[in-house]
Amino acid sequence: MEKLFDVLVIGGGPGGYVAALRAAQLKLRTALVECEHLGGICLNWGCIPTKSLLHTADTLRRIRHADSLGLRVTEPTIDFPRVMARSRDVAQRLNRGVAQLLRKAGVTVLDGRASFAADRSVQVRAADGSNRSLQARHTIVATGAHSRALPALPFDGEQVWSYRDALAAGALPKSLLVIGAGAIGMEFASFYATLGSTVTVVEAQARVLPTGDADVSDFVAKAFARDGIGLRTGARLERAEVYAHGVQVTLQTGSGTEMLEAERVLVAVGLAGNTDGLGLQHTQVQVERGLIVADASGTTRDPSVHAIGDVTGAPMLAHRASHQGLACVERIAGLHGHVPSPSPLIPSCVYSHPQSASVGLTEEEARALDRPLRVGRFPLEASGKAIAIGEASGFVKTIFDADTGALLGAHIVGPDAPELIHGFTLAGTLEATEADLMETVFPHPTLSEALHESVLAAFGRPLHI
Amino acid sequence: MRRELLVPKLGLTMAEGTLVEWMVKPGDAFRADQSIFVIESEKAATEIPAEADGTLLEISAELGATLAVGAVIGFWDDLATGASEALPVPATAVAGTPPAPVAPPAAASTQPALRAPGERVLATPLARRLAQARGIDLNTVEGSGPRGRIRAGDLPTDGHKPAAVSPSASVAPPVASGALRTPTATEQTIARRLVTAKQEIPHFYLSVEAEVSALQKLRSELNAAQADVRFTLNHFILAAVGRALAQMPEVNRVWTADGILSLPTADVGMAVHTERGLMVPVLRDVGRQPLAPLARDAASAAARAQAGRLGATEMAGGAITVSNAGMHDVTYMTSIINPGQAMILGIGSVRSVFRPDDHDQPALRREMGMVLSADHRVLDGVTALQFLKRIVAALERPLGLLVA
Numbered sequence: 074m075e076k077l078f079d080v081l082v083i084g085g086g087p088g089g090y091v092a093a094l095r096a097a098q099l100k101l102r103t104a105l106v107e108c109e110h111l112g113g114i115c116l117n118w119g120c121i122p123t124k125s126l127l128h129t130a131d132t133l134r135r136i137r138h139a140d141s142l143g144l145r146v147t148e149p150t151i152d153f154p155r156v157m158a159r160s161r162d163v164a165q166r167l168n169r170g171v172a173q174l175l176r177k178a179g180v181t182v183l184d185g186r187a188s189f190a191a192d193r194s195v196q197v198r199a200a201d202g203s204n205r206s207l208q209a210r211h212t213i214v215a216t217g218a219h220s221r222a223l224p225a226l227p228f229d230g231e232q233v234w235s236y237r238d239a240l241a242a243g244a245l246p247k248s249l250l251v252i253g254a255g256a257i258g259m260e261f262a263s264f265y266a267t268l269g270s271t272v273t274v275v276e277a278q279a280r281v282l283p284t285g286d287a288d289v290s291d292f293v294a295k296a297f298a299r300d301g302i303g304l305r306t307g308a309r310l311e312r313a314e315v316y317a318h319g320v321q322v323t324l325q326t327g328s329g330t331e332m333l334e335a336e337r338v339l340v341a342v343g344l345a346g347n348t349d350g351l352g353l354q355h356t357q358v359q360v361e362r363g364l365i366v367a368d369a370s371g372t373t374r375d376p377s378v379h380a381i382g383d384v385t386g387a388p389m390l391a392h393r394a395s396h397q398g399l400a401c402v403e404r405i406a407g408l409h410g411h412v413p414s415p416s417p418l419i420p421s422c423v424y425s426h427p428q429s430a431s432v433g434l435t436e437e438e439a440r441a442l443d444r445p446l447r448v449g450r451f452p453l454e455a456s457g458k459a460i461a462i463g464e465a466s467g468f469v470k471t472i473f474d475a476d477t478g479a480l481l482g483a484h485i486v487g488p489d490a491p492e493l494i495h496g497f498t499l500a501g502t503l504e505a506t507e508a509d510l511m512e513t514v515f516p517h518p519t520l521s522e523a524l525h526e527s528v529l530a531a532f533g534r535p536l537h538i
Numbered sequence: 539m540r541r542e543l544l545v546p547k548l549g550l551t552m553a554e555g556t557l558v559e560w561m562v563k564p565g566d567a568f569r570a571d572q573s574i575f576v577i578e579s580e581k582a583a584t585e586i587p588a589e590a591d592g593t594l595l596e597i598s599a600e601l602g603a604t605l606a607v608g609a610v611i612g613f614w615d616d617l618a619t620g621a622s623e624a625l626p627v628p629a630t631a632v633a634g635t636p637p638a639p640v641a642p643p644a645a646a647s648t649q650p651a652l653r654a655p656g657e658r659v660l661a662t663p664l665a666r667r668l669a670q671a672r673g674i675d676l677n678t679v680e681g682s683g684p685r686g687r688i689r690a691g692d693l694p695t696d697g698h699k700p701a702a703v704s705p706s707a708s709v710a711p712p713v714a715s716g717a718l719r720t721p722t723a724t725e726q727t728i729a730r731r732l733v734t735a736k737q738e739i740p741h742f743y744l745s746v747e748a749e750v751s752a753l754q755k756l757r758s759e760l761n762a763a764q765a766d767v768r769f770t771l772n773h774f775i776l777a778a779v780g781r782a783l784a785q786m787p788e789v790n791r792v793w794t795a796d797g798i799l800s801l802p803t804a805d806v807g808m809a810v811h812t813e814r815g816l817m818v819p820v821l822r823d824v825g826r827q828p829l830a831p832l833a834r835d836a837a838s839a840a841a842r843a844q845a846g847r848l849g850a851t852e853m854a855g856g857a858i859t860v861s862n863a864g865m866h867d868v869t870y871m872t873s874i875i876n877p878g879q880a881m882i883l884g885i886g887s888v889r890s891v892f893r894p895d896d897h898d899q900p901a902l903r904r905e906m907g908m909v910l911s912a913d914h915r916v917l918d919g920v921t922a923l924q925f926l927k928r929i930v931a932a933l934e935r936p937l938g939l940l941v942a
């Protein structure tokens with residue numbers, strides 16, 4: 074008989090390992106099962122390594138524009154394998170960090186694939202084929218998600234890439250076709266285009282970053298076009314042929330059919346939950362379209378099985394998974410000083426060039442509430458700091474309920490937008506009104522002043538426009 | 539050391555209480571945990587134990603007085619030397635039933651701070667603004683945020699602004715005026731909670747009849763066979779509801795300001811009519827309790843409800859209440875959901891009726907009318923009906939209730 078754990082976490086991504094750390098903090102006997110890398114996709118094949126690549130692209134762009142700052146430099150040579158190797162090094166370093174944190178916290182970490190058995194125990198099958206049976210009072214499913222494949226373009230790791238292949242490319246492709254203009258597609262498009270690939274982005278919906286605010290989509294689309302990235306929105310993939318040296322696709326657009334060719338194609342059309350092979354049929358959890366139905370603190374229909382992160386559906390974001398993991402563990406531990414918000418504000422960020430970040434409702438969603446709104450927009454062309462650093466392009470948009478002054482949504486495009494959005498996330502979480510935001514003193518000169526100006530603009534009193 | 543004795547906060551929604559009894563006299567010594575006075579809150583009379591050994595020095599509040607939480611009702615000597623300080627309000631607050639904690643956390647728990655008079659009300663800027671606009675007193679609102687901070691979602695959605703009375707209203711014909719009496723604190727609280735429940739909960743109703751001749755026969759046989767427990771029809775109904783709840787955990791949940799809360803155990807409330815009004819003790823884990831202990835618990839809770847001796851915790855939690863009016867000669871009873879719960883099952887009297895059998899011949903049946911009132915925010919009609927059908931099936935084939 075194996076020892077009984079209080080909490081067993083399946084999956085060591087940003088949802089799972091954070092949940093395990095919190096459970097250990099609360100003195101619960103905690104185990105974590107991971108089938109591949111601690112840190113999950115985020116740390117090993119997502120957020121972190123892509124930020125390493127995009128930092129390289131940003132630095133390259135700055136060097137190219139150094140001339141305007143009064144610096145004469147020659148065009149740098151790109152050591153592509155070294156760029157990729159650095160990205161992998163960064164991931165590995167953080168992966169070891171997670172292992173160390175879990176060890177220090179006293180979490181039992183098991184390598185292998187976990188599944189529920191008919192007797193409700195959890196079986197862990199290690200890579201060497203050995204089997205272990207675990208018992209836990211509570212199990213948290215945090216298995217994440219995987220790339221959805223297109224039937225016409227199955228991943229082959231050669232010509233047809235998933236995000237993983239794009240993170241481990243041996244050489245810079247001359248041309249790259251990106252299917253899907255969500256955050257993942259746009260970030261890789263930005264990276265490869267900056268390094269020198271000819272990039273075209275294909276999106277079935279009418280605009281890039283289709284789940285975000287339409288103003289942000291417009292701005293980013295124009296900036297991409299200026300940087301020479303081809304965009305085909307409202308385009309349906311009709312046919313695809315994969316050859317030894319490239320890919321040819323036929324698109325159906327509003328204006329007819331179009332043929333595009335590229336050396337490589339990256340398929341980034343969304344993610345599907347990792348629910349297969351988990352033995353969920355032996356639990357009472359409800360699975361809908363490959364996702365586990367769960368609330369903001371991971372409650373499922375099964376009182377002893379909980380689910381957090383990407384496997385519970387959108388928004389599939391690392392910080393959301395971590396937050397849900399914490400709320401889940403604290404609920405399990407019976408910690409109830411306050412009820413976690415059923416709808417925490419979750420910011421979303423895109424690190425392409427230009428960068429963008431949002432929290433709350435888009436203007437379109439806010440209009441659907443059928444309440445009087447106040448919308449403020451402040452262009453970075455009017456920001457002293459943005460001009461000084463030579464990046465005066467972008468805007469800050471805020472949406473308020475005109476009657477109550479509640480901040481409904483905020484959208485930022487421009488340099489370091491993801492580093493700025495927390496100001497609005499904090500304001501929204503604390504339910505600040507426009508009066509509190511106006512009363513807040515923002516340091517000068519910073520990009521953050523644009524946040525303040527946007528709020529002032531929403532109420533018809535901006536100072537610098 | 540002379541210390542103040544304060545009105546404790548006994549439930550999340552308790553704002554005031556009535557001092558109904560002193561169990562020690564001034565000058566009397568008492569031990570820690572000995573009951574020293576009785577406070578009647580919204581629905582329960584609760585004996586308040588002493589925090590430590592001491593002597594009652596002085597009583598400063600009249601019996602029957604309605605007092606705010608934190609009000610001083612007397613003074614005691616804690617037999618220690620030093621400067622005086624107020625006795626902290628005992629933190630016996632009733633929280634919503636926590637979902638089966640696996641272990642008590644070692645870290646300090648973050649219980650919401652209880653609000654003493656004059657204490658700062660924590661509220662977000664938006665909540666303050668909305669409360670002002672809707673004319674809501676923040677002192678009456680329970681906060682769900684960190685440290686009990688009131689968030690916008692904690693405010694009642696409907697402000698109770700008094701409608702302006704026009705002085706030029708048409709002259710009404712004179713009507714003989716009746717006697718006017720100020721409702722008691724308990725009456726006011728019950729009235730407020732019932733109005734809120736009926737206004738805020740979108741009730742829907744399902745009525746069915748259960749054929750209970752087998753159940754009545756079983757009950758008579760069980761009562762004739764032993765003298766330890768006297769089973770009533772209500773005990774079987776409570777058991778049937780508890781079993782159905784345990785079999786359909788998706789029904790065992792309630793709407794809260796912060797979301798839909800799934801309850802960990804199949805607890806069932808039992809409405810008890812008393813002199814002080816309706817009391818609803820909640821029986822725990824009825825889904826798994828064998829019939830005899832369940833009957834004993836129910837009888838004991840009913841007796842304590844009659845005596846006004848129910849603790850506040852005994853009336854908290856649960857998603858459903860069984861309200862049995864069978865003894866009052868009524869066919870159907872459509873009830874208002876108990877605030878904080880999602881369902882109430884109204885039970886009518888058992889009637890002898892003729893119904894056509896399979897051959898259209900009159901057959902004598904003993905039917906009991908049942909009406910389930912349910913909260914449409916957490917239950918849909920089909921699920922609620924499946925739940926009700928399970929209860930009916932258990933009552934019509936009652937032998938299953940004998941095995942837990």
